[in-house]
Amino acid sequence: MADGTGDSRLKLILDRTEQVAENVLLLEFEAVGGGPLPPWEPGAHLELRLPSGLSRQYSLCGDPADTSSYTFCVLREERGRGGSVEVHRDLKAGDEIEARLPRNHFPLVDADEYLFVAGGIGITPIKAMVEEVERRGASWRLVYGGRVRASMAFVSELAALGGERTTVVAQDEAGLLDVPGIVRALPEGALLYCCGPAGLLDAMTDACTAAGVADRLHLERFTASGAAPASGGEDTAFEVELAASGVTLTIAADESILEVAQSVRSDLGFSCQEGYCGSCETRVLAGRPDHRGTLMSPEEHDEEGTMLICVGRSRSPKLVLDL
Incomplete structure (x- = not known):
């Protein structure tokens, strides 16, 4: 982290x-x-x-x-x-x-059975998981969707590894993935891991919520969610103290913590600037953050004492960050 x-x-x-x-x-x-x-x-x-x-x-x-x-x-x-x-x-x-150094916001939790769903380039973390689960001897199934078969990496390898456990769905051949049907077929007690474009992940989240199995869904986004995060009202200005730098900054209503903090700390890491990649995750020393990213839930961020400063704001007049 x-x-x-x-x-x-x-x-x-x-x-x-x-x-x-x-x-x-x-x-x-x-x-x-x-x-x-x-x-x-x-x-x-x-x-x-x-x-x-x-x-x-x-x-x-x-x-x-x-x-x-x-x-x-x-x-x-x-x-x-x-x-x-x-x-x-x-x-x-x-x-x-x-x-x-490698970081992991999408860890593979121990279970006896897994259902993996990948869309497009989302197969990359799923491939490593499938191979690990196979080494462990756990039960698994993979549903892999893509635009056309030629654009889907590792199809042959995963089909050889899984046999009938691997289902490949090319959109030009069979249409889009049947997300509600996939969720309905989730075995009792199995964990569901999903990675792919925002549309797939939003559909998977909705289907799992409707089916009452959202607690078994694990996902990773490569792009921001289509849903707007709750902000708790209109944005207002607040102060941020950079504890290690000894500077207090004012964040205007139309500015992000990241862009203002860069005037003092030009070395700050960032990538997506949309709250899903975790590059700008920062430790919070004091104050109440307004979490707006999709990397983790607000509760998970609060438990770890961190926030994403590219999109996050403050529910208190001042935040103190470990920067």
């Missing part, structure tokens, strides 16, 4: 790339100078500092037992914010890059 004081950094070198599906590039990084990399568990992501200065997060999809490399996939999105295009266009074998 980010604590606002700066995470340890890794120096990585790109060993190889591979086109694993239409517009999907696999990248494998090793430590500069060789040697083992810090461990990770299924669901973890790696945040890269791209040559342009952009920070982007990608879910690890290799074998956690292999500490010699980190593997992840990047979907090229021409209408995105530029990071994926830069990765596809500019990164070449031999390039060195900086990254943060």
Whole structure:
């Protein structure tokens, strides 16, 4: 977890790339100078500092037992914010890059049975989970949807691993995933893990809530939710004290904590600026945050004593942050 004081950094070198599906590039990084990399568990992501200065997060999809490399996939999105295009266009074998230690906001909880649902590039964390559950000997099933089969990474590998337990649904062949039907078929006591575009995750959340199984749903967003978070009223100005920097700032009604704090702390990590990636997660020392992200629930943030400063605001006149 980010604590606002700066995470340890890794120096990585790109060993190889591979086109694993239409517009999907696999990248494998090793430590500069060789040697083992810090461990990770299924669901973890790696945040890269791209040559342009952009920070982007990608879910690890290799074998956690292999500490010699980190593997992840990047979907090229021409209408995105530029990071994926830069990765596809500019990164070449031999390039060195900086990254943060792997972090995990999507951990795989122990269970006897799992249902995994992936949409598009959301297969990347799910693939690592499926392989881990298979190693453990637990029961599992995977439903994997995508626009067209050619755009879906790891179809052959997952079909070979799961056999009839793996269901591949290409939209041009069979239409969209039947989310209510998937939820209705959830085995008693099984956990449901889902990752993919916002529309799929919103539909899955609604279906699980309607079916009374929302407590068994675990999901990770690659984009912000389509639903607007509750704000508790009109935005107003408030103060933020940066404890480590010894500065108190005023956050206007139309400003974010992140953008104002950057005038003092230009090193602050951030990526999505929409409250779902966790790059800007910061420890709260005093005050009552108004949590507006989708990474965790407000209760989970309060329990951990953190907030996302890209979208979060304050319910008290002043917040004190560990920055």
